[in-house]
Every structure is written in C-alpha cells, then in structure tokens.
Amino acid sequence: MKKSISVVFCTLLLSFSYVIAQTPLEKNIKQILTDPQRGQSYLLGYIQPLTTVFGTVMGSGLFHRASVKSFPHFDIGLTYPYLYLPGKSKTFVYQEQTRETAFGKEKVSPGEIPGTGLSALALPLLQINLGLTEDFELMLRSSLVYTISELGEIRVSGVGIKYGLSDLVNSVSFPIDLSVQASYHLLSMNGWFKTGTFAMNIQTSKEIPSLLLEFYTALGYEVTSTTMLSDKIPGIGEQGIGDVKQNGQNGLRLMLGANLHLLFVTLQAGFEFGYYNVLSLGAKITY
DSSP, rough: HHHHHHHHHHHHHHHHHHHHHHHHHHHHHHHTTTTTOOOOHHHHHHHHHHHHHHHHHTOOOOOOOOOOOOOTTTEEEEEEEEEEEGGGEEEEETTTTTEOOOOOOOOTTTTTTOOOOOOOEEEOEEEEEEEEEESSSEEEEEESSSEETTTEEEEEEEEEEEEEEEHHHHSSSOOOOEEEEEEEEEEEEEETHHHHHHEEEEEEEEHHHHHHHHEEEEEEEEEEEEEEEGGGGGTTGHHHHSSEEEEOEEEHHHHHHHHEEETTEEEEEEESSSSSSSEEEEEEEEE
C-alpha cells in the first residue's frame, strides 16, 4: 500500500514539475497544435513577430564607429538593444478575424489563444571587436544564457567582419571613416525555436575630438529565418507537426547614433529604424 502511494505521489510530483517547466509561450503553442480548428497558418501568424523581433534585436548595435582597428587593438563591452513592441506586433488576421500573436494580450475571450503580454524585448549582448589587419576587423557577440520568463532561455551567438574603405573618401579638410560590414547571428530558445539573421551595412562616422564625441550612421539590410522544432516543445510529443519554417519581415534599416569617449571607455547610444525600431545602448573598454 505504502509503495503504491509513493509511486502515485512521485508521478504527480513529476507531472507537476513538468507542467511548471513549460513557459507561457510553450503552453500557448501547445494549445494551437492540439486544436484541430487551427492549422499551420494560424501558428505562423502567431509566431511571426517572434521571428522578426529576434532578427531585429540580433542585428542591432553591430557597430559604434566606422573606423577599423589594427591588431592587437580591440574594444570589449556590453551592447543593449531595447525594442518596444508596437501594436502591429500584437495581433494578426486569421480567417478575417483579429487574433493575438505571441506578444499579444494575456487575457482573452474563452476559446481564444492568448499572448504573453510582453511590452518590450531587450537582449544584452557581450561584444568584442578585434583588429585583424589595417583593413579588417572581427566582431564576436554572445548573450551567454538570458532568461525571459514568458518565453524561456535564450542563447545568442554572432560573428561579423568589417572592411575599411576610409582611404577612398578621406580628405584632410573633412576626415571621415567609411566601412562595410557583414554579420550572422543565431538565436536558440529552449532548444526548439531557432532564428538566424544575416545583415550587411555600409557605415560612416565622424569624430570631433574637442567635444569627445563621435557621430555614426549606416544603411543596412537584413534577412531573418526561423525553424521551429515543434516535436521538441515540452508536452507536444506525437502531436507535433515537424519542423516549421518561416521568414522574418526584416529588410532595410537606417542607423543613427553617437559615442562619448572617456579615456579608455566609450559610451554609445543609437536609434535604428526598420520594420521594428530599436534603441541600442552600449559601453565598451577600448584599447
């Protein structure tokens, strides 16, 4: 009798722990996948903002100057993209009716799929820019492990390369820096949601040493795609529909910003205009 009670107790405990392990997003997606009245098109509409927002955040704060460092010079620090989620990220249209997306309202009518209620998304990134030669600079970025309770554990890794073109435009009377940059980032959320984004930009900057300031701008383009491994979502199992692929709505992006140089520390603030706008802050130690 005691053995049976122990088995039942352990089973209930494990089941309870398993339920707790699910994030609100995973619960909502499970509800979509187990509802025969909602197909893959509903799921794609629900997660579309996730794909685009993740791509936007990963492609933010890629640079704070157009100059290229030479080896062994570098700067290392934190980049902090902050994206306020606008209204168009909260809803989508399905069968001529407005529905909540993954970022939509938590409280909905009975039978509807709720969102997570997030109002903004920020993703701190550790970044190092290392000079390779006089013309090439390497960028490495990582979020380590960053947890958002509504979504889950997020890991980001990224790499980029910058090539200096300043010698093509520089002049004694008005010296400016010019470069081109390409980067690729990969985001993994809970092991079942993977987003990659490729970005390219042409960037320029102008330093005003007397004011300790440097202004920068860039025009870029980015492409984002997501693969959702539905079978690996906790609690889905055989109800999964395999790998679901989706492209983001990212595209052209205009970046404007400024740096404040204080001895070996650089503080940066920029604003980036695209499908979603994002504020990018940062602090870096420079050598």
